[in-house]
Amino acid sequence: MIRNSIVAKLWLTIVAMVVVVLALLSVLLQQFLDHYIYQQQSRQLVRIAQSVQILVNNGETPSTAAQVAQKLTSVQKAHVQVIIAEPIAQNKQLNSEYQHHFTASQKHQFQSGQPVTIHIRAKDRNPEHDSINVYLRISHAKTVGMLEVSQKMSALHAPITLMRNLIVFSVGLSILFTTALAFVLSKNISRPLVQMNKVAEEMADGNFRGKIRVVTTDEVGRLGRTFNTLVSQLDHTIAALSREKEQLSSILSSLNDGVVAADLEGSVTLANPPAVRRFIPLMDPDSDGEIRKLPADLAQLMSSVISKRGPVTRELTWTGREMLVTMTPLYESDGEQIRGVVSVQRDITEERRLDRLRKDFIANVSHELRTPLSMMQGYSEALLDDFGDDREQRIELSEIIHDEAIRMKRLVNDLLNLAQLESGHFQMSMNELNLVQFSERVARKFHAMAQDERITLKLDMAERDIMILGDADRMEQVLTNLMDNAIRHTPENGMVTLRVQAIEAHALIQVKDTGSGISPEDLPYIWERFYKADKSRTRGQGKSGTGLGLAITRYIVLEHGGDIAANSSPEDGTTFTISIPLLGHFIPAKNDGG
Numbered sequence: 001m002i003r004n005s006i007v008a009k010l011w012l013t014i015v016a017m018v019v020v021v022l023a024l025l026s027v028l029l030q031q032f033l034d035h036y037i038y039q040q041q042s043r044q045l046v047r048i049a050q051s052v053q054i055l056v057n058n059g060e061t062p063s064t065a066a067q068v069a070q071k072l073t074s075v076q077k078a079h080v081q082v083i084i085a086e087p088i089a090q091n092k093q094l095n096s097e098y099q100h101h102f103t104a105s106q107k108h109q110f111q112s113g114q115p116v117t118i119h120i121r122a123k124d125r126n127p128e129h130d131s132i133n134v135y136l137r138i139s140h141a142k143t144v145g146m147l148e149v150s151q152k153m154s155a156l157h158a159p160i161t162l163m164r165n166l167i168v169f170s171v172g173l174s175i176l177f178t179t180a181l182a183f184v185l186s187k188n189i190s191r192p193l194v195q196m197n198k199v200a201e202e203m204a205d206g207n208f209r210g211k212i213r214v215v216t217t218d219e220v221g222r223l224g225r226t227f228n229t230l231v232s233q234l235d236h237t238i239a240a241l242s243r244e245k246e247q248l249s250s251i252l253s254s255l256n257d258g259v260v261a262a263d264l265e266g267s268v269t270l271a272n273p274p275a276v277r278r279f280i281p282l283m284d285p286d287s288d289g290e291i292r293k294l295p296a297d298l299a300q301l302m303s304s305v306i307s308k309r310g311p312v313t314r315e316l317t318w319t320g321r322e323m324l325v326t327m328t329p330l331y332e333s334d335g336e337q338i339r340g341v342v343s344v345q346r347d348i349t350e351e352r353r354l355d356r357l358r359k360d361f362i363a364n365v366s367h368e369l370r371t372p373l374s375m376m377q378g379y380s381e382a383l384l385d386d387f388g389d390d391r392e393q394r395i396e397l398s399e400i401i402h403d404e405a406i407r408m409k410r411l412v413n414d415l416l417n418l419a420q421l422e423s424g425h426f427q428m429s430m431n432e433l434n435l436v437q438f439s440e441r442v443a444r445k446f447h448a449m450a451q452d453e454r455i456t457l458k459l460d461m462a463e464r465d466i467m468i469l470g471d472a473d474r475m476e477q478v479l480t481n482l483m484d485n486a487i488r489h490t491p492e493n494g495m496v497t498l499r500v501q502a503i504e505a506h507a508l509i510q511v512k513d514t515g516s517g518i519s520p521e522d523l524p525y526i527w528e529r530f531y532k533a534d535k536s537r538t539r540g541q542g543k544s545g546t547g548l549g550l551a552i553t554r555y556i557v558l559e560h561g562g563d564i565a566a567n568s569s570p571e572d573g574t575t576f577t578i579s580i581p582l583l584g585h586f587i588p589a590k591n592d593g594g
């Protein structure tokens with residue numbers, strides 16, 4: 001707790017310092033005072049002794065002088081006694097037992113009439129019984145004596161104790177006062193630091209709104225202000241950085257292309273959602289779905305990028321999609337060292353498909369045009385060469401040429417139609433149309449054809465009128481193609497049914513035959529231009545189509561806000577079902593092409 005708190009540390013340090021200093025000071029003071037009192041006392045005793053000496057010198061008897069001295073010293077509780085040894089000659093040595101306490105120099109001092117001060121320790125070793133003794137040589141009427149003025153140390157005890165108590169009291173008071181003051185001081189000093197710590201902790205949690213309350217202008221105050229500036233600048237910088245990062249990541253995620261960056265070990269450092277989507281199927285199925293490593297073919301590409309030190313582009317096929325992958329090296333800030341690679345993957349499946357479609361289209365058109373053209377060329381050459389003498393043969397040749405010309409015209413018209421429909425430039429003229437009446441009229445056109453092919457044509461019409469909003473010519477084109485297809489693909493004694501009904505908000509037109517059907521493999525593709533399910537049969541029987549009919553049909557139905565579907569099986573034949581919104585329910589299709 002203390003180790004973690006700056007307040008406690010500061011506080012304890014100040015208190016400890018003060019305690020040590022005061023203790024030291026009080027010990028020294030104590031010693032000084034002890035010494036001072038002892039000195040003072042000694043001097044006092046010496047003065048008393050000298051007073052007695054003066055009295056004796058002036059003719060008083062030593063005992064009278066001692067009594068006077070005793071009286072004078074009563075306040076001081078000193079004891080004065082004159083020890084007169086055996087009368088001795090003036091210069092003779094005093095042979096007193098007290099002289100045992102004297103050192104040689106003190107003896108000399110004593111003999112020369114100087115006062116000798118001695119601190120005598122008690123025999124019982126109790127310092128209370130110690131005493132200060134002053135000895136002075138006095139002479140009286142030819143006798144020499146020794147004056148002793150002594151004072152028990154215990155007499156000095158009272159002032160010393162008083163002083164000691166005073167010191168202890170003031171030290172204690174100072175310590176108490178210092179403790180309180182040090183606490184307030186350290187609390188004040190450390191408050192901004194504690195606040196800074198709190199704000200820094202908040203910053204670590206991503207909150208940069210914290211502020212320190214700065215009240216002083218000292219170093220800590222300045223530190224607090226600097227800290228506040230730092231926090232707000234960090235806040236701005238981080239906000240700017242995260243804005244930039246968000247912008248970058250939203251750009252990356254809104255891209256259709258996959259973008260991936262990796263370090264030199266092939267570990268992915270950045271991958272946008274399209275890249276992740278495309279990589280997941282390439283990953284090891286046991287992995288946890290995290291994209292950590294580049295897929296194998298990108299890793300391979302990376303090694304060639306690194307060895308080439310330049311961008312590499314390659315076409316790869318991932319889970320059936322064709323991808324154009326470009327990889328470029330990423331350099332360190334020195335512009336020399338490669339630190340990784342960045343790769344962009346573009347899905348070019350659709351581009352490639354359109355490309356193939358375009359090529360197929362040109363091939364198909366050329367093919368479809370070449371047949372009638374070569375026939376026309378052949379037959380016209382025969383006519384020019386006067387082939388066939390009789391008029392009938394020439395008419396037959398001319399009819400073939402005429403038919404082929406019509407076929408070519410139809411092909412060109414169909415292509416034009418389709419191009420207009422696809423580009424959205426086809427102008428429909430929508431009118432109210434009674435589908436029942438309309439379908440009966442179109443079906444009538446096929447009576448002769450059906451009879452020729454020995455096919456039963458059945459009409460299943462609704463009892464009431466079924467009104468739609470439609471372009472009559474275009475709808476006729478639709479019905480004609482479906483009926484034509486049905487009759488052409490139905491063998492003798494078969495049946496073709498045309499059914500017109502209304503279900504809820506839709507009109508249903510069904511063309512059903514009992515023909516050969518369309519194989520499930522072909523069924524999804526019959527709507528494509530030039531697609532012919534049974535190539536062998538549709539050509540060469542004089543009733544071949546171009547494969548454009550259903551493509552046009554579908555576009556027209558879609559333009560009417562409707563839909564078309566085909567069901568087929570070899571046993572039951574084929575059924576085409578068109579559904580078109582009834583009048584009042586038609587919502588024109590949005591036309592992107594304008």
Ligand SMILES: Nc1ncnc2c1ncn2[C@@H]1O[C@H](COP(=O)(O)OP(=O)(O)OP(=O)(O)O)[C@@H](O)[C@H]1O
Pocket residue numbers: 481485486489513515516517518526531532533534538544545546547548549550551574
């Ligand atoms: N009722 C059907 N029964 C069996 N196959 C059909 C039927 N209708 C269409 N198909 C198949 O679908 C193909 C595409 O038909 P679509 O009408 O688009 O072309 P087409 O009839 O060959 O030529 P076009 O209609 O331009 O004269 C046909 O070639 C045929 O193989």
Ligand SMILES: [Mg+2]
Pocket residue numbers: 481482484485545549550
């Ligand atoms: Mg057709």
